[in-house]
Amino acid sequence: MHTPSEAHSSAQPSAESEAAFLQQLREALPASALSTDPEDLRSRSVDLGPSEHLTPEQPAVVVRPQSVEQVQHAVRIAAAHGRAVVTRGAGTGLAGGANAVAGCLVLETTQMNRILRVSAEDSTATVEPGVIVADLDAAAAEHHLMYAPDPASWRISTIGGNIATNAGGLRCAKYGVTRDSVLSLDVVLADGSLLHTRSATFKHVVGYDLTSLMVGSEGTLGIVVGATVRLRHRSQKVETIGAFFPQLSTAASGVVEMSRVGVQPAITELLDAATMRALDEAHGSDLARRGEALLLVQTDGHGAEVEAELVREALRDLGAEVTEPGSAEADELVELRRHARGDGLVDEIRVGEDIAVPRSQLVTCIEKMHQVARAHRVELKVVAHAGDGNLHPTFSVRTSGDEELQEVTARLDAALDDSVRVALELGGTISGEHGVGGYKLRWMDWEQSSGLIALQRRIKEAFDPQHLLNPHRGIL
Amino acid sequence: MHTPSEAHSSAQPSAESEAAFLQQLREALPASALSTDPEDLRSRSVDLGPSEHLTPEQPAVVVRPQSVEQVQHAVRIAAAHGRAVVTRGAGTGLAGGANAVAGCLVLETTQMNRILRVSAEDSTATVEPGVIVADLDAAAAEHHLMYAPDPASWRISTIGGNIATNAGGLRCAKYGVTRDSVLSLDVVLADGSLLHTRSATFKHVVGYDLTSLMVGSEGTLGIVVGATVRLRHRSQKVETIGAFFPQLSTAASGVVEMSRVGVQPAITELLDAATMRALDEAHGSDLARRGEALLLVQTDGHGAEVEAELVREALRDLGAEVTEPGSAEADELVELRRHARGDGLVDEIRVGEDIAVPRSQLVTCIEKMHQVARAHRVELKVVAHAGDGNLHPTFSVRTSGDEELQEVTARLDAALDDSVRVALELGGTISGEHGVGGYKLRWMDWEQSSGLIALQRRIKEAFDPQHLLNPHRGIL
Numbered sequence: 001m002h003t004p005s006e007a008h009s010s011a012q013p014s015a016e017s018e019a020a021f022l023q024q025l026r027e028a029l030p031a032s033a034l035s036t037d038p039e040d041l042r043s044r045s046v047d048l049g050p051s052e053h054l055t056p057e058q059p060a061v062v063v064r065p066q067s068v069e070q071v072q073h074a075v076r077i078a079a080a081h082g083r084a085v086v087t088r089g090a091g092t093g094l095a096g097g098a099n100a101v102a103g104c105l106v107l108e109t110t111q112m113n114r115i116l117r118v119s120a121e122d123s124t125a126t127v128e129p130g131v132i133v134a135d136l137d138a139a140a141a142e143h144h145l146m147y148a149p150d151p152a153s154w155r156i157s158t159i160g161g162n163i164a165t166n167a168g169g170l171r172c173a174k175y176g177v178t179r180d181s182v183l184s185l186d187v188v189l190a191d192g193s194l195l196h197t198r199s200a201t202f203k204h205v206v207g208y209d210l211t212s213l214m215v216g217s218e219g220t221l222g223i224v225v226g227a228t229v230r231l232r233h234r235s236q237k238v239e240t241i242g243a244f245f246p247q248l249s250t251a252a253s254g255v256v257e258m259s260r261v262g263v264q265p266a267i268t269e270l271l272d273a274a275t276m277r278a279l280d281e282a283h284g285s286d287l288a289r290r291g292e293a294l295l296l297v298q299t300d301g302h303g304a305e306v307e308a309e310l311v312r313e314a315l316r317d318l319g320a321e322v323t324e325p326g327s328a329e330a331d332e333l334v335e336l337r338r339h340a341r342g343d344g345l346v347d348e349i350r351v352g353e354d355i356a357v358p359r360s361q362l363v364t365c366i367e368k369m370h371q372v373a374r375a376h377r378v379e380l381k382v383v384a385h386a387g388d389g390n391l392h393p394t395f396s397v398r399t400s401g402d403e404e405l406q407e408v409t410a411r412l413d414a415a416l417d418d419s420v421r422v423a424l425e426l427g428g429t430i431s432g433e434h435g436v437g438g439y440k441l442r443w444m445d446w447e448q449s450s451g452l453i454a455l456q457r458r459i460k461e462a463f464d465p466q467h468l469l470n471p472h473r474g475i476l
Numbered sequence: 477m478h479t480p481s482e483a484h485s486s487a488q489p490s491a492e493s494e495a496a497f498l499q500q501l502r503e504a505l506p507a508s509a510l511s512t513d514p515e516d517l518r519s520r521s522v523d524l525g526p527s528e529h530l531t532p533e534q535p536a537v538v539v540r541p542q543s544v545e546q547v548q549h550a551v552r553i554a555a556a557h558g559r560a561v562v563t564r565g566a567g568t569g570l571a572g573g574a575n576a577v578a579g580c581l582v583l584e585t586t587q588m589n590r591i592l593r594v595s596a597e598d599s600t601a602t603v604e605p606g607v608i609v610a611d612l613d614a615a616a617a618e619h620h621l622m623y624a625p626d627p628a629s630w631r632i633s634t635i636g637g638n639i640a641t642n643a644g645g646l647r648c649a650k651y652g653v654t655r656d657s658v659l660s661l662d663v664v665l666a667d668g669s670l671l672h673t674r675s676a677t678f679k680h681v682v683g684y685d686l687t688s689l690m691v692g693s694e695g696t697l698g699i700v701v702g703a704t705v706r707l708r709h710r711s712q713k714v715e716t717i718g719a720f721f722p723q724l725s726t727a728a729s730g731v732v733e734m735s736r737v738g739v740q741p742a743i744t745e746l747l748d749a750a751t752m753r754a755l756d757e758a759h760g761s762d763l764a765r766r767g768e769a770l771l772l773v774q775t776d777g778h779g780a781e782v783e784a785e786l787v788r789e790a791l792r793d794l795g796a797e798v799t800e801p802g803s804a805e806a807d808e809l810v811e812l813r814r815h816a817r818g819d820g821l822v823d824e825i826r827v828g829e830d831i832a833v834p835r836s837q838l839v840t841c842i843e844k845m846h847q848v849a850r851a852h853r854v855e856l857k858v859v860a861h862a863g864d865g866n867l868h869p870t871f872s873v874r875t876s877g878d879e880e881l882q883e884v885t886a887r888l889d890a891a892l893d894d895s896v897r898v899a900l901e902l903g904g905t906i907s908g909e910h911g912v913g914g915y916k917l918r919w920m921d922w923e924q925s926s927g928l929i930a931l932q933r934r935i936k937e938a939f940d941p942q943h944l945l946n947p948h949r950g951i952l
Binding site: 122123144162169172177178180189195197200204207208221232235248256259261262264307356359372387388389421427428430432434436440447448449451455461462 | 644951
């Protein structure tokens with residue numbers, strides 16, 4: 001799969017060359033920007049995803065640059081020494097995209113965390129890559145604006161990481177994913193040169209759209225060192241609706257029905273019975289008693305109230321028990337939902353997925369996921385950004401100690417494989433919003449043709465002929 | 477600038493090789509798909525843009541394929557004979573991007589014009605490239621949906637051409653440009669192979685975003701032979717507001733003011749006094765009497781009326797004369813606006829531009845355009861998609877016969893050059909929505925760094941090593 005020219009697959013460097021590499025970094029960068037502390041190195045070998053999917057590999061050094069120039073120095077020195085550069089934000093990814101590869105330089109952007117400018121007049125913000133997404137949104141809020149993309153990690157993840165993975169979130173169905181909010185990027189390329197992709201105008205058609213190409217490229221094409229993003233109106237009015245359905249399939253129909261009555265909700269989240277039971281167990285709520293599926297809907301903008309009423313009517317007509325206007329419960333449910341995947345039990349082993357299908361295939365997809373779970377004797381819970389057809393099934397096994405860990409892991413892995421097959425059969429994708437990273441490479445050629453994979457490798461070569469940047473990540 | 481490997485820059489082919497090329501096409505394609513009729517050839521050497529900017533070049537043959545396979549045959553035969561392939565839709569572009577190059581094969585997609593599927597449930601449509609944009613929108617309307625991008629040419633231009641140029645339009649500020657509506661593409665590459673870029677899900681982060689890379693690449697990376705696009709709700713309510721301002725600068729402030737009161741209009745068009753005078757002259761209206769600038773605003777969605785009232789209040793506070801709710805005049809003004817650039821006088825020579833600047837620079841930009849016009853003794857009128865900061869200045873000279881055509885053209889060209897400099901100085905771009913084509917190549921390295929240009933050439937090589945596809949177009 002990989003060419004011999006790839007930086008980190010060359011023979012183990014000698015202690016001498018290792019010392020020379022580190023010495024050159026020390027000469028070029030301030031001491032505060034460098035670490036070879038064993039704990040610092042170890043912690044960069046994993047992210048928030050399940051660590052059993054990739055064997056942890058130890059970097060040679062962690063660099064936390066404080067300026068674009070320092071990024072350029074670090075990249076040039078790594079290139080000269082044939083060392084891979086793995087760019088990392090807060091490490092909150094779930095796909096292993098920022099996990100170190102052996103002997104690499106981890107370039108962590110967390111110290112470049114200034115919001116350089118918020119322009120209310122232009123509805124834009126210019127930021128360094130290490131800015132926390134929630135901080136960017138808070139800065140926008142001072143001008144009655146918002147930064148729309150809101151992945152579950154938004155309070156801890158960086159904008160650079162969000163750009164690298166084209167992060168999604170709850171509000172995507174109405175406001176788009178990260179790519180739809182990025183106007184222009186400053187990028188350090190594999191040769192250390194600095195590239196400004198385009199003007200920060202709303203419209204731009206000059207040459208190829210390198211901005212969009214960079215977004216979601218998972219650090220394999222260049223290092224994002226600056227971004228100008230588009231901000232949107234911050235709605236003064238938000239209406240939240242919770243709707244409990246006797247059947248999951250009817251809840252899914254509700255998604256299409258809202259579209260039919262002409263409403264584009266800001267948020268449309270679907271929780272299945274197992275997810276409700278898990279939330280009940282963790283928070284003492286009584287959701288599961290009230291239905292087999294829960295649909296959470298938010299409308300916003302100047303038509304928020306009218307839209308909410310249309311939604312309540314449409315969902316009641318489908319047989320749902322719908323929260324009353326102004327009820328605090330619905331808002332609390334959305335907050336619970338933001339944590340729905342994290343609420344696992346201590347005695348369970350679980351693996352999560354991030355598939356997406358055309359919206360019309362939502363019900364079929366969930367039904368088939370349950371068949372998959374039964375076939376492999378694992379538990380399943382599903383939450384979905386239903387407006388986008390983006391599902392997060394979580395397969396789990398409660399460990400009793402009687403079973404071998406290896407056997408359990410094998411069953412969970414087989415369930416994951418089958419769930420990915422289901423998504424692809426239904427015209428879907430192996431990743432809706434988390435990216436491929438390292439964990440999902442094994443499914444990449446299930447989704448993509450050999451021609452598509454070959455073309456992407458040629459593009460990679462056009463950017464990074466030495467394969468220095470995030471090798472073995474993002475593409476095959 | 478260009479490598480010797482480029483197909484059409486090789487020596488003039490012999491009559492013998494010309495005959496062999498055409499013979500092979502005749503064997504592979506139905507007679508109805510081929511033309512060497514001189515008038516057919518001549519008409520493909522120009523588009524709707526000003527023909528004096530590029531010397532017309534004659535193609536060898538016009539191919540109008542009826543299937544993907546026929547496109548593949550044509551491309552393979554052209555490649556075998558080292559002939560350039562210029563892909564063309566309806567030829568309604570304004571930048572010369574689909575003008576034939578000498579001896580090329582013009583691949584015209586107008587016969588592949590089927591709407592293959594409209595899915596109300598998925599809010600998507602799957603189309604062939606030759607579908608007229610207004611027909612796609614009409615098909616969506618049957619399901620209470622819309623295809624949002626609406627370039628002025630939408631009644632005559634093809635979706636394939638819109639994708640090639642990433643066409644904009646009036647509704648972009650709210651609904652995005654063509655790129656924001658394209659989910660997946662089928663593309664024939666320079667070697668004749670067929671590529672499917674991605675699943676047609678709303679969310680997708682697997683590998684590089686080749687779909688976005690193709691959109692706006694002006695036929696230089698591949699030939700779009702199919703597309704699945706996203707449809708949006710078709711608003712039942714649309715409110716239109718016309719606001720006449722005593723000063724242009726106050727009208728531009730109105731754009732920012734609407735944003736401040738939390739309204740994102742579907743349409744925000746700005747017309748200057750000269751444009752109003754031209755419309756009055758052509759249509760017998762009395763716009764120019766009523767102010768120095770006209771702002772046309774449409775709000776839509778369930779909040780349309782509330783938003784319209786907020787807009788009217790905000791614009792009145794700035795001193796505008798605002799049309800009353802429900803007035804038919806405002807809607808008529810929008811229709812007039814859609815034709816505003818085309819309403820030239822027979823005795824004038826004119827050239828138009830398509831620059832875009834950050835929204836906050838709109839007033840400064842227009843003021844500087846007037847300085848440019850005065851300096852070069854040419855007339856200026858300006859219309860702008862003001863919500864996007866996308867301006868269409870038109871410079872013109874009424875010909876009296878006393879002046880040499882060449883001298884007039886030189887003055888107009890100098891004004892264009894200076895207007896482009898103004899846009900770039902204000903952080904803008906040489907093209908907001910028409911593309912670079914052939915006409916704007918001369919400004920490309922004014923906007924883009926040598927590193928950016930070199931990187932794009934490497935990407936071009938990754939797709940099309942022989943430089944067969946639309947050579948001398950889109951990128952340097």
